[in-house]
Amino acid sequence: MKWYENAIFYHIYPLGLCGCPFENDGTTSQNHFAQLNEWTNHVEKLGCNAIYIGPLFESVTHGYDTTDYKMVDRRLGKNENFKEYVKNCHNKGIRVIVDGVFNHVGRKFFAFEDLKQNRENSRYKDWFCNVNFYNNNEYNDGFSYDNWGGYNVLVKLNQRNPEVKNFIFDVIRFWVQEFDIDGIRLDAADVLDHDFMCEMRNVANTVKEDFWLMGEVIHGDYSQWANDQTLHSVTNYELHKALYSGHNDHNYFEIAHSIQRSLTINGNRRLYTFVDNHDVERIATKLTNKANLIPVHILYYGLPGIPSIYYGSEFGIEGKKEQHSDASLRPALNLSDYKNAYTDNPLTSLICKLGAIHKQFPEFVEGRYEQLYLTNRQFAYGRILNDSAIIVAVNNDENPSEFWVRMPIDATQAVDLLQADISEPSIDELEALEAEQKEALLNKGYTLLEALKENCSSLQTSITAFENALNQKEVSSAIAEQKQLQEVTEKLATQLEQTTLSLEAPKPTISANTQVRIENGQLVVKLEANSGAMIRITK
Numbered sequence: 001m002k003w004y005e006n007a008i009f010y011h012i013y014p015l016g017l018c019g020c021p022f023e024n025d026g027t028t029s030q031n032h033f034a035q036l037n038e039w040t041n042h043v044e045k046l047g048c049n050a051i052y053i054g055p056l057f058e059s060v061t062h063g064y065d066t067t068d069y070k071m072v073d074r075r076l077g078k079n080e081n082f083k084e085y086v087k088n089c090h091n092k093g094i095r096v097i098v099d100g101v102f103n104h105v106g107r108k109f110f111a112f113e114d115l116k117q118n119r120e121n122s123r124y125k126d127w128f129c130n131v132n133f134y135n136n137n138e139y140n141d142g143f144s145y146d147n148w149g150g151y152n153v154l155v156k157l158n159q160r161n162p163e164v165k166n167f168i169f170d171v172i173r174f175w176v177q178e179f180d181i182d183g184i185r186l187d188a189a190d191v192l193d194h195d196f197m198c199e200m201r202n203v204a205n206t207v208k209e210d211f212w213l214m215g216e217v218i219h220g221d222y223s224q225w226a227n228d229q230t231l232h233s234v235t236n237y238e239l240h241k242a243l244y245s246g247h248n249d250h251n252y253f254e255i256a257h258s259i260q261r262s263l264t265i266n267g268n269r270r271l272y273t274f275v276d277n278h279d280v281e282r283i284a285t286k287l288t289n290k291a292n293l294i295p296v297h298i299l300y301y302g303l304p305g306i307p308s309i310y311y312g313s314e315f316g317i318e319g320k321k322e323q324h325s326d327a328s329l330r331p332a333l334n335l336s337d338y339k340n341a342y343t344d345n346p347l348t349s350l351i352c353k354l355g356a357i358h359k360q361f362p363e364f365v366e367g368r369y370e371q372l373y374l375t376n377r378q379f380a381y382g383r384i385l386n387d388s389a390i391i392v393a394v395n396n397d398e399n400p401s402e403f404w405v406r407m408p409i410d411a412t413q414a415v416d417l418l419q420a421d422i423s424e425p426s427i428d429e430l431e432a433l434e435a436e437q438k439e440a441l442l443n444k445g446y447t448l449l450e451a452l453k454e455n456c457s458s459l460q461t462s463i464t465a466f467e468n469a470l471n472q473k474e475v476s477s478a479i480a481e482q483k484q485l486q487e488v489t490e491k492l493a494t495q496l497e498q499t500t501l502s503l504e505a506p507k508p509t510i511s512a513n514t515q516v517r518i519e520n521g522q523l524v525v526k527l528e529a530n531s532g533a534m535i536r537i538t539k
Helices: 032-045 079-091 110-121 162-179 194-207 237-248 252-266 290-301 346-360 427-471 475-498
Strands: 009-012 050-053 057-059 066-072 095-100 104-106 151-156 183-186 212-215 306-310 368-374 378-385 388-395 401-406 413-416 516-519 522-527 531-538
Touching: 009 032, 032 050, 032 079, 066 079, 066 162, 079 095, 079 162, 104 110, 162 194, 194 212, 237 252, 237 290, 252 368, 252 378, 290 346, 290 388, 290 531, 368 401, 378 401, 388 401, 388 522, 413 516, 427 475, 516 531, 522 531
Parallel strands: 009 050, 009 306, 050 095, 066 104, 095 183, 183 212
Antiparallel strands: 057 066, 104 151, 368 378, 378 388, 388 531, 401 522, 413 531, 516 522
């Protein structure tokens, strides 16, 4: 399995989190990656095993007006500081992907500076789209050009220009070789040239094993971008919208429809799922009833996809989008202010448990999705894998609810993982278990060895008899000996197949609870107001 198929992301907007000045004055700041290193322990506690951090390229303001692709923004620190940060993350088993801002650059980008100075004679005039020297703009450049989003501060790159493509691909190779990053989130992927992205995929396939490309796509058929030829994944904005509006409107039908539509269009392609990010209002702000933070997170953590938490949202902080500014969505945070959140904040505690459960149970990664129960205010779906299934059930009503859910497999046992005490074995227990397993394995191996010796002796006898029959031209004897030889080899193969020597990883202990029960072949679920459950059923 590739690392990103089992990933839970923690999304960091570093210029905001670290409280960097909005304007880059050209002076190198302190090493803010030392501050970010402190957050990696927090990321681990949440159960996340990957970090999406960006933008990081040297820029003028918010990070998306790039001036130097091979330099970490000096407001955050130096290149060697980020290199050490990635190394620290990798040592903790955390993957790192960065923002790839390749659709546009800032006005201080070297090629655009040359265009302003040399105009028609600039060797870089074809690096940008629709440069028109008969027009002008608000900067009085004496020419116009295509931009992103109507902002001339963001100059659109010509991704069909071979020089531009090679320049960007060299940037990707540089970031892998210099910093050992594990992937790239492509900013504004929905307006990037399709052939450019396909060529980038070929580059990604060669720079590092399992290098991941994920694109920012807002609307449309996501399969046009997320496929075997283009990107590995894209942002699931459709689900993001359904998650908050479906809860605000008491309309689980909207969410169920969005899920089913995505699965129909995208198949088993794992999309990047989220409830908020650096461009949209915080989920705690968008929900009219903050109590629905609980069912929202339970619901989307269990869905097919790659879940992500935006920094600070695990604490339930709010952030409202303001006109001409996203600063309120990207605040500076001090982790020490939330040191008690793991025990005192119900949302933080829940997200920690969701991360642990997601990591421990393969149903969430490999299990197929099946809708099991649906009303406006209650919803249940299953993730089914072989002889087990996890049923995710949520209630957005302001009152408790009990409902009967069809089970996707025949089961006799049910436990709500969110209410259960899921405890990992202690170090002493692991060592004792390992010693016990090793002794049993050795005894099993010796038994197999004796059986193999006996059968190998019979095999050698049969081989000799078969060889003699052939040499003496005794056809009937050769046929008989060949059958005998076949019986011996089949017996030997069966013994090897039935005796597997392996050390099994210890499984967590799960205590029972009384929130769910199986009755008359159905699962009876009792949920409090604005809550949810993750119920594992087994035979």
